[in-house]
Amino acid sequence: MSDLSQFPITRRWPAADPGVIQLYSLPTPNGVKVSIMLEETGLPYEPHLVRFSENDQMTPEFLSLNPNNKIPAIIDPNGPEGAPLPLFESGAILIYLAEKTGQLLPQAQRYEVLQWLMFQMGGIGPMFGQLGFFHKFAGSEIEDPRPKERYRAEVERLLKVLDGALEGRDWIAGDYSIADIAICPWLRTLREIYMATEITGWDDLKNVPAYLDRFLARPAVQRGLDIPKRD
Numbered sequence: 001m002s003d004l005s006q007f008p009i010t011r012r013w014p015a016a017d018p019g020v021i022q023l024y025s026l027p028t029p030n031g032v033k034v035s036i037m038l039e040e041t042g043l044p045y046e047p048h049l050v051r052f053s054e055n056d057q058m059t060p061e062f063l064s065l066n067p068n069n070k071i072p073a074i075i076d077p078n079g080p081e082g083a084p085l086p087l088f089e090s091g092a093i094l095i096y097l098a099e100k101t102g103q104l105l106p107q108a109q110r111y112e113v114l115q116w117l118m119f120q121m122g123g124i125g126p127m128f129g130q131l132g133f134f135h136k137f138a139g140s141e142i143e144d145p146r147p148k149e150r151y152r153a154e155v156e157r158l159l160k161v162l163d164g165a166l167e168g169r170d171w172i173a174g175d176y177s178i179a180d181i182a183i184c185p186w187l188r189t190l191r192e193i194y195m196a197t198e199i200t201g202w203d204d205l206k207n208v209p210a211y212l213d214r215f216l217a218r219p220a221v222q223r224g225l226d227i228p229k230r231d
Contacts, residue, residue: 002077004026007086009075010231012061013048018077021045024065025072025228026052029185030125033090034072034097036181036224041101045074047228076100093123094178100163104181109173114166116172116179120186124162132194155190156200159208166207170214185225 002018004010023029023038038045050056052072057069066073066088074093079085082186089092094117098105105113133139142148160184165172172179173208185206193196196222207218215221 002084004077004084007084008064009061010167012056012059013197015046017044017046021079022075022077023072024050024062024074025049025227026050027226027228027230028071029068029128029189030070031072032185032227033181034074035227036094037094037097037104037178038186038191039224039227040181040218041097041103042095043101049157049228049230051231062206069177072194074084086206091117091182094182097223098178104176104178106177109177110173112173113177113179117182119123119161120179120182123158123188124183127151128190128194131155131196131200132189135196135199136194152196152199155196159200159205162211164209166211169207172211184212184221187212188216188225 004015004018004022006145009024010018010022013024013059021038021043023034025034025047026049027035030042035047050062056062057066057071062073063069065075066087068088070088072090072093073086076087076096085096085105087096095105095114104214131148132153134142134151138149162172171177172183191199191202197203
């Protein structure tokens with residue numbers, strides 16, 4: 001049996017089965033990337049809920065795994081050369097799991113997949129998140145219209161880039177991949193959580209809405225969107 005006692009996070013979130021991947025997360029657009037990936041690949045894992053409402057992400061135990069206090073993070077007890085591997089940043093985790101399993105990062109499209117993964121990490125995630133803040137959450141109280149308009153316009157632009165790249169394709173890099181797993185949870189959040197489709201030109205898009213619907217129809221996606229289960 002694997003010994004994960006060297007990781008302080010396991011004192012706050014004990015591992016019922018220390019021989020499987022330990023996932024520390026919350027079902028946010030970034031968090032569900034990894035739960036969906038784990039469901040798609042069939043890797044055994046154990047999810048642990050990190051409650052933002054209780055500031056779990058700021059505890060010493062969580063910070064010992066991710067000093068940047070963000071979810072998701074994992075510990076793989078069977079990492080490279082058999083040693084446990086702690087890892088944070090959703091994009092890095094997706095690449096690691098793809099390489100570990102040989103799934104969802106096809107060699108022929110490797111760099112195309114990675115470019116769209118980085119497109120999500122550097123563009124879609126930060127810009128969509130900022131728009132969500134100014135449109136849906138506390139930022140909506142700010143009277144100055146310029147911050148919201150800046151992010152609204154950038155989200156609209158990014159959607160058009162994505163829409164054009166999807167012309168004639170079911171998935172962003174050809175075959176279904178970690179790039180789709182990274183991008184689509186943010187599209188879902190824009191549409192279903194931020195309720196920002198009307199202000200970002202969603203209805204004028206030719207390919208993105210059907211792309212998201214294809215993604216959400218996948219059984220592994222449906223399971224992963226609810227992991228870890230909220231209290």
